[in-house]
Amino acid sequence: MTFPEKSALTITxxxxxxxxxxxxxxxxxxxxxxxxxxxxxYTAVMGVALAAVTVLATVSHIILAIVFHRQANxxxxxxxxINLRSTRIACYLLVTGVFAGLGLAVARADxxxxxxxxxxxxxxxxxxxxxxxxxxxxxxx
Amino acid sequence: xxxxxxxxxxxxxxxxxxxxxxxxxxxxxxVTRQTVNAIERGRYSPSLEVxxxxxxxxxxxxxxxxxxxx
Numbered sequence: 001m002t003f004p005e006k007s008a009l010t011i012t013x014x015x016x017x018x019x020x021x022x023x024x025x026x027x028x029x030x031x032x033x034x035x036x037x038x039x040x041x042y043t044a045v046m047g048v049a050l051a052a053v054t055v056l057a058t059v060s061h062i063i064l065a066i067v068f069h070r071q072a073n074x075x076x077x078x079x080x081x082i083n084l085r086s087t088r089i090a091c092y093l094l095v096t097g098v099f100a101g102l103g104l105a106v107a108r109a110d111x112x113x114x115x116x117x118x119x120x121x122x123x124x125x126x127x128x129x130x131x132x133x134x135x136x137x138x139x140x141x
Numbered sequence: 142x143x144x145x146x147x148x149x150x151x152x153x154x155x156x157x158x159x160x161x162x163x164x165x166x167x168x169x170x171x172v173t174r175q176t177v178n179a180i181e182r183g184r185y186s187p188s189l190e191v192x193x194x195x196x197x198x199x200x201x202x203x204x205x206x207x208x209x210x211x
Binding site for chain 1: 171172173175176179184185187188191
């Protein structure tokens with residue numbers, strides 16, 4: 001398994017865990033709260049989730065780089081091609097999510113839901129990017 | 142990569158004859174062991190530059206390593 005593949009698997013696990021927790025809270029108890037409290041709560045949870053992803057991704061990659069130090073800085077043309085292909089597919093999802101958010105804004109939807117659609121599209125695009133990367137590595141392994 | 146390629150190669154045969162591991166070949170041409178493995182199994186077509194480097198390692202012309210059917 002190459003280093004970018006290990007990295008993609010790690011990022012997928014972190015995103016699913018942290019944003020699984022985020023959406024469980026935000027679409028559950030927080031969505032049912034009244035407007036000012038709800039907006040404060042989801043913003044706070046979003047801040048915690050983003051900080052958690054940043055810290056976990058950084059720490060996990062430092063550990064990966066120490067454990068697999070010989071692979072850590074090695075990238076070749078196949079790695080770059082797989083990265084380009086997975087990023088391109090993720091971009092389609094991200095753009096779709098942004099247009100969905102714009103559509104909600106034009107329809108004057110509650111900004112809480114606009115924010116959730118945008119966060120969901122960001123997370124989904126990142127998870128799909130990592131999943132496609134792993135699949136491409138497996139298919140051409 | 143994902144698409145099957147019509148390009149075939151003799152890398153495994155040449156590498157075995159030279160008593161060279163996939164990792165050693167990868168180090169000499171600047172790709173990972175996994176990429177050498179993918180090339181050998183016909184799962185990935187290397188760039189022209191890497192193909193020339195592989196041929197040069199074994200001291201044979203490009204068509205001595207890679208073949209494309211008529």
